[in-house]
Amino acid sequence: MPEGLPLDHDHPLNGTMAAYAQQIVICTGQRDWRSRIEDDGKDQHWGELVRGLKNLMGRGGPYADPFNNVMVTNSSLPPTSTGPLSPGAASAFLFPSFKYFPSIPVGVTKFAKTNADLSTFVRAFLLPTQLSPMMETLPEPRHSELLRKPELASEFPDAVDIQYSPVILICGHGGRDMRCGVMAPILEEQFRRVLESKGISTPVGTGSGNFDSPDRAHIGLISHIGGHKYAGNVIVYIPKRMKYGDSPVPHPLAGKGIWYGRIEPKHVEGVVEETILGGRVLSDHFRGGIDYDGSILRL
Structure with a gap:
């Protein structure tokens, strides 16, 4: 770890995840960002999306609600480059709704009542x-x-x-704190290696035909989610129709997002085997979680 930035191996992890209602994961195709993500992507549509969401839903915005905490997170996942709205649009995932939006308009217009814009998406x-x-x-x-x-x-x-592809998000915001910046790329590579060994592909792009399938997982680095001292920080989102191994039994964690801390490369095999494939929570690493209906999970 970088000098002067120690990891916390002592504080209990359970409950260290801040409660949230939804997490919008913006596809930037970029692997790191400035400390304040709204200061990045000045000439990119994904940057406009970040700033637009904060303007609409942040303090003083028309949809500001202190009890509706929507996390705006950048990711290294690449955006969709085609589509009718792509010239003025960005791509993003939304959890725990488990949706992918290839084309979200980033502007807000006075004609929003007749033309979809960013405020339409928010509403x-x-x-x-x-x-x-x-x-x-x-x-x-x-x-x-x-x-x-x-x-x-x-x-x-x-x-x-x-409905089928798990999504693994690893905090890798080196522009904010180098503990995650150092750990995340190593974890990303290890997750790809372990998942591929289990027959689950981890292609980088979002445009291939099997975007959502049981034999594919999405892996991305993400911006700050809190708790750099608990690096590596990993969120695993398990879709509602993901199955439990090869059986028709529903996955025990289907529709849930599980937050882990203090994940090292040696723990990745366990996360894949126990949580992604086995539906079991690793209590020693559990920071918190969220269910499909937005309820917060604690042990």
């Missing part, structure tokens, strides 16, 4: 379906503005439901 997918009791006292017009509008999902017909 369709990122707002809560029910407000916190602390927000229920808001005036009715404001109350309605902060609730999700599921009918707007039809404005994004190219959205892909991820």
